[in-house]
Amino acid sequence: MFAKKLFVIGAGFMGTGIAQNAAVKGLDVTIYDVSETQLEKSSKTLEKELAKLVSREKMTEEEAKETQARVHYTAKMKACFDADVIIEAASENLEIKKSIIREVDKYANQNAVIASNTSSISITTLASCLDDPSRFVGMHFFSPVPKMPLMEIVRGLHTSDEVIKIATEVGEFMGKSCVLAKDEAGFIVNRMLLPMLNEACFLVERKVGTIEEIDLAMKMGLHHPMGPLELVDMIGIDVELAVMEVIYEETGDSKYRPAVLLRRMVDAGFLGRKTGAGFYNYNEDGTRTANKRIFGR
Ligand SMILES: NC(=O)c1ccc[n+]([C@@H]2O[C@H](COP(=O)([O-])OP(=O)(O)OC[C@H]3O[C@@H](n4cnc5c(N)ncnc54)[C@H](O)[C@@H]3O)[C@@H](O)[C@H]2O)c1
Structure with a gap:
């Protein structure tokens, strides 16, 4: 090679x-x-x-x-x-x-x-x-x-x-x-995946389901190995936002408009697993709980 x-x-x-x-x-x-x-x-x-x-x-x-x-x-x-x-x-x-x-x-x-x-x-x-x-x-x-x-x-x-x-x-x-x-923004996978992950963020914003319910729904209803919010936390909220911004700017298509919640989370330092807090809080012992600051009622 x-x-x-x-x-x-x-x-x-x-x-x-x-x-x-x-x-x-x-x-x-x-x-x-x-x-x-x-x-x-x-x-x-x-x-x-x-x-x-x-x-x-x-x-x-x-x-x-x-x-x-x-x-x-x-x-x-x-x-x-x-x-x-x-x-x-x-x-x-x-x-x-x-x-x-x-x-x-x-x-x-x-x-x-x-x-x-x-x-x-x-x-x-x-x-x-x-x-x-x-x-x-x-x-x-x-x-x-x-x-x-x-x-x-x-x-x-x-x-x-x-x-x-x-x-x-x-x-x-x-x-x-x-x-x-x-060479088109988002290539193949992200072009399809990102609107779905973004929609999960909109659902959190509108309180259509809790963080755990939205993830559970996609795992049980569609056999996804991870819920969309768990996945965004793994990818990194900052990475997710940056990618959405590039695709939105390049295509001008409103389906790629990033959820405002992503911006708030980046400003708050809730970047997902890498900072220990995103949609979930990640504990030292490997457990996690939904981040109440995101879904406070
Ligand atoms: N996170 C994902 O799931 C994922 C998946 C596929 C591709 N990517 C892409 O991979 C790239 C990295 O993403 P990540 O999730 O590892 O991000 P990350 O935030 O975990 O890491 C980024 C790293 O880049 C370093 N860095 C910043 N400026 C630099 C510079 N001038 N020179 C050298 N290093 C510098 C930072 O110190 C940091 O260690 C991005 O382009 C992202 O879009 C990410």
Whole structure:
């Protein structure tokens, strides 16, 4: 396979998941973040996730140690110089992503494929930050990355066939089924999923059901493995809002207008599981209760 070394930008929920998945499959991974705190958190999360796999007898302790040793952490972008594939998984913000990609262009090996895990931002727009936009592609993973077997490969207007082939090869090596999507905001899955999750937020706003009732209804009524509000908490309220805003702006279609509640929750710091509070409050012992501040009567 072309890719032996991955460089992942962003040590958050997705970056850590991508690194874990790739390292379990045997790839060498370096995770970069501007925040030392996030790098430390990412390393602890990886250790905890690998320990879970050992306790479930999915891997031996030896394999967990070897996997951990394949993952490196850095706060220096220039460490991407020897990576074959660079995957940007930083915050869903156009200006942040553009400045990252411009910086990557200074240090990356000239043969490296550069990808973004963006959920909604145009791949063609991001590619325009590179001298050679043909080497840029969307590699959109789903959360939690080690468990979800899909990757959307997004072709920008300049993306070369060779780059699509390499991205697909990496995705398949990581155990994903790959689907090719056109560069349209939200691609395939989020274009359908996001209005449904947003509608669940509208139902909370209008108090049509409680947080628990809305989740239970979708799990029992449609056999969804998670309720929509649990899922938004896992995705991150800030990520959900940012993605809705991009799709709404791009399409002008009112079905993508984000629920006001999402904005209030972001302002309040209720970002979901990652901050310990979203639609639910998450306790240290693994239990959770609906967040009364959201559904106060
Ligand atoms: N959360 C999901 O379920 C999901 C699913 C698919 C794709 N995505 C996409 O993945 C990306 C990351 O989402 P996430 O949920 O991991 O977010 P997150 O908030 O958990 O992590 C974002 C990380 O980016 C880092 N960051 C911010 N600015 C940076 C910079 N200039 N350089 C390097 N790192 C920087 C932050 O410190 C943080 O660690 C987004 O583009 C999002 O749309 C998210």
